[in-house]
Amino acid sequence: xxxxxxxxxxxLGSGALMLGACSKIQQSDAGRGLFESVDDWHKGLQRFxxxxxxxxxxxxxxxxxxxxxxxxxxxxxxxxxxxxxxxxFADWRFTVTGLVERPLSLSLDQIMRLPQRTQITRHDCVExxxxxxxxxxxxxxxxxxxxxxxDSANYIVFRCADDYTQGRYxxxxxxxxxxxxxxxxxxxxxxxxxxxxxxxxxRARVERQLGxxxxxxxxxxxxxxxxxxxxLGKGGYWEDYGGYQWYAGM
Amino acid sequence: xxxxxxxxxxxxxxxxxxxxxxxxxVVLFMSGLNISNAHPYLYWGEWGFAPEQAWLEVPRFPGWxxxxxxxxxxxxxxxxxxxxxxxxxxLLGMWIAMLWNGHFGRDLMTGKREWRWQAIRKDIFQHLRxxxxxxxxxxxxxxxxxxxxxxxxxxxxxxLTGMAxxxxxxxxxxxxxxxxxxxxxxxxIHFLFAWGLFGFFVIHVALVLLTGPxxxxxxxxxxxxxxxxxxxxxxxxxxxxx
Numbered sequence: 058x059x060x061x062x063x064x065x066x067x068x069l070g071s072g073a074l075m076l077g078a079c080s081k082i083q084q085s086d087a088g089r090g091l092f093e094s095v096d097d098w099h100k101g102l103q104r105f106x107x108x109x110x111x112x113x114x115x116x117x118x119x120x121x122x123x124x125x126x127x128x129x130x131x132x133x134x135x136x137x138x139x140x141x142x143x144x145x146f147a148d149w150r151f152t153v154t155g156l157v158e159r160p161l162s163l164s165l166d167q168i169m170r171l172p173q174r175t176q177i178t179r180h181d182c183v184e185x186x187x188x189x190x191x192x193x194x195x196x197x198x199x200x201x202x203x204x205x206x207x208d209s210a211n212y213i214v215f216r217c218a219d220d221y222t223q224g225r226y227x228x229x230x231x232x233x234x235x236x237x238x239x240x241x242x243x244x245x246x247x248x249x250x251x252x253x254x255x256x257x258x259x260r261a262r263v264e265r266q267l268g269x270x271x272x273x274x275x276x277x278x279x280x281x282x283x284x285x286x287x288x289l290g291k292g293g294y295w296e297d298y299g300g301y302q303w304y305a306g307m
Numbered sequence: 308x309x310x311x312x313x314x315x316x317x318x319x320x321x322x323x324x325x326x327x328x329x330x331x332x333v334v335l336f337m338s339g340l341n342i343s344n345a346h347p348y349l350y351w352g353e354w355g356f357a358p359e360q361a362w363l364e365v366p367r368f369p370g371w372x373x374x375x376x377x378x379x380x381x382x383x384x385x386x387x388x389x390x391x392x393x394x395x396x397x398l399l400g401m402w403i404a405m406l407w408n409g410h411f412g413r414d415l416m417t418g419k420r421e422w423r424w425q426a427i428r429k430d431i432f433q434h435l436r437x438x439x440x441x442x443x444x445x446x447x448x449x450x451x452x453x454x455x456x457x458x459x460x461x462x463x464x465x466x467l468t469g470m471a472x473x474x475x476x477x478x479x480x481x482x483x484x485x486x487x488x489x490x491x492x493x494x495x496i497h498f499l500f501a502w503g504l505f506g507f508f509v510i511h512v513a514l515v516l517l518t519g520p521x522x523x524x525x526x527x528x529x530x531x532x533x534x535x536x537x538x539x540x541x542x543x544x545x546x547x548x549x
Contacts, residue, residue, distance in 0.1 A: 079334075079374050083382055092385040099388060099475075107479035114481050116353070126356040179353055179490060181474045183380065185346035186356035187490050265478045300381035306475025307388065 100304040103265075104233070112239055113264035116177040122188045125180070125246060127254025130226065133219035133274060141218075146258035151242070152277030155214070157204035165244065165258055171195040174241050182268040183305065190255075192262050194243035198236045200278065210280035214287055215261050215272035221294060228272040228293040229284055229303075230263055239264040242275060267305035269295045316530050320404035324397050325527055331394040332504065334374055334386050335465075339501055341373035341383035349498055353489035365498070395466045402458070414445040415455060421448045437541040439518055457507050461500050468497035 082088040133139075141149055146165055153161040175193040197213065213235040217226040234240055241262045244251055251257040256273025263270045270293070284290060289297035296303050317325075348361035358364060370376040374386050405411040420426065430448045433440070441447050446454065470476040471483035471493035487493035515523045518535035526533035537543065 079386065080376070083375065083385065092389065095385065095389045095392075098392065103473075103475040103479060107475070111478045113474060113478045114484060120353065122354045122356070124357075179474075181472075181490065182346070182356075183384075185342070185494060186348070186350075187354040188356050189354050265475045267474060295381075300379075300385075302381075302384065302388070307473035 096302040096304050099302075099307050103306045109233060110238055111265075113178055116179065116189055118177065118191070120189050121177060121191060121247060125188050125190045125252075125255055126186065127252070128182060128184075128268065130219040130221055130273065131254040135220040136218065138218050138274065142253060142257065149258050150277075151259055151275060152216075153200050153204040153280075154277060155279035155281050156207040156210040157201070157280055158207065159204050161200065161204050163200075168195060168242070168244065168259070171199055174238070175245075176239055176241070176262070176264070178239070178262065178264045180268055180271070183301065191245075191247050192241060192243040193245035193248075194241040194259070194262070196238060197240045197242055197261070197278065198238075200242065201235065201280070204280075206280050209282050212281050212284055212292070214279040214281055214284075215275055216277045216279060217272050218274040218276050223294070223298040226272060226274070226294045227288055228261070228270055229281075229287065230266075230270060234263055234265065237263075237265070242278075265306055269293070269301065270305050316532060317527055318404070318408055318410060319530070320401060320408070321410065322527055322530060324401040324404070327393050327397050328401075331390045331397065332508075334390045335394055336501060336505065337372060337374040338383040338386040338390070339498075340368040341375065341378065342380060342387060343498065344368055344373070344378055345380040349495040350491035351488070351495060352491055353484070355491045362495070391469060395469075398458075398462050398466060415451055415458070417448065417451050417455070421451070436543075437517065437538050438543045439514070439535055439537055439541070440543065441535070453507065453510070457504065461503050461507070464500045465497065465504070468493040468500065472497060 083092075149165055151161075151163045151165075151168060153163075172195060173193055174196055175191060177189065177191045179187050179189050181187050201213070210232065212229045212231050215228045215230075217228075219226050230240070239262065243256075243260050243262050244258055246252065246255055251260060256271075256275070259275040260273040261271050261275060281287065284292040284303075288294070291297045292303045293301070295301040343365055344367055347365040347367060348355070348358055349363040349365060350360055351362055355361065370378075373383065375382050402411075405415070427448060433447075434449060439447075467483060468487060470480065471487050471490060477484055477490070483493070484490060487496055517538045519533070522533040523535070525531060
């Protein structure tokens with residue numbers, strides 16, 4: 058019995074030691090560097106085992122979930138967004154800027170006249186839940202071709218209209234995901250104009266990554282060479298303020 | 308006698324993998340409980356996002372059970388995604404090693420004769436009397452069954468369900484969604500298998516404590532022969548352990 062109790066004490070002690078070690082590792086520079094490399098390893102592994110343009114599964118209409126949950130910002134109140142919502146986003150502009158030869162500023166009517174892609178896909182939130190919806194909109198590559206994106210562009214930054222608790226939302230993806238056929242700027246969900254909780258009037262779909270990459274309330278995209286000068290430099294709102302992984306394919 | 312000693316030795320790959328895997332599994336389990344707290348509902352099929360669709364509302368796990376010791380989905384994911392590598396590639400390496408060095412065929416694979424109800428019942432009753440004598444082979448039937456379930460089902464199941472939860476892996480291997488019946492089913496199975504492994508861990512540690520823990524720890528670390536000793540209160544039938 059005393060041996061058992063001693064053993065239990067040793068186990069509890071080493072458990073506590075490990076927990077302490079874990080938080081020490083996480084707070085150190087080396088620890089943070091390690092976790093950023095882990096994100097790169099997952100990106101590298103996924104891209105190694107996957108064709109560049111491998112598609113996320115597309116579902117049948119009967120698989121669509123009866124409701125599409127909204128998360129994060131679901132009803133922005135800042136910088137005139139409510140006024141845009143009130144007049145049906147008639148004056149909304151979507152810009153393509155940064156490392157492009159021909160910057161664009163498009164109305165929703167112009168966007169709807171571009172070639173469209175419709176896809177029924179599963180949305181996976183980092184928290185764990187999933188919903189299935191049908192999305193319609195032009196491929197991001199269509200905009201980048203129209204604006205003649207420069208070879209020096211390495212990332213596409215999504216610019217958004219909503220302030221979340223710490224500031225303006227933004228996200229970014231690299232050119233492999235930006236040019237992927239399922240990466241679209243969606244303006245319809247299940248055949249209807251995008252609801253406000255799901256990002257009206259425009260949201261990104263990045264189907265091989267988790268939900269926080271699918272930026273909502275889009276005002277434009279910006280082609281950049283590096284993410285260092287965007288926000289706090291980690292490439293997205295949740296990456297900057299929440300410590301989340303930039304590559305969110307897992 | 309030399310043959311016996313060789314037979315009872317843990318091979319180097321087994322010893323190395325055992326301890327790496329222990330660290331990986333403890334961190335994965337505890338960070339996984341933190342991740343569970345982010346959305347403590349489990350569903351079947353491809354989708355599910357609200358309590359009314361859930362088949363299980365998971366209790367909230369307290370800080371002493373989780374890594375880190377406070378709720379942080381981002382930090383828990385850091386640990387979970389880090390340890391996924393030694394866990395998955397370690398398991399792959401262990402399988403290659405035990406097929407290569409014969410550990411699987413010699414010690415773990417069961418024969419037709421062992422699946423007879425008479426023999427299984429005898430084994431169960433022997434265990435209930437805390438008599439863990441092995442007879443001639445390295446492991447008895449119940450041990451082979453437990454290790455087989457862990458190495459062949461639960462551990463690879465954790466890797467595959469973990470991959471099926473990843474949208475990026477689903478694009479590479481869409482069959483992952485088919486074998487588990489959807490992403491949310493895979494997530495549910497990931498959770499159930501994790502607790503299955505926890506159950507194995509408890510029984511495994513208890514049996515090690517009952518059958519000479521110091522010898523077990525030494526042989527799993529340094530190698531060398533270790534015959535498990537029955538606890539003093541074991542009731543053996545005869546002097547012959549077979």
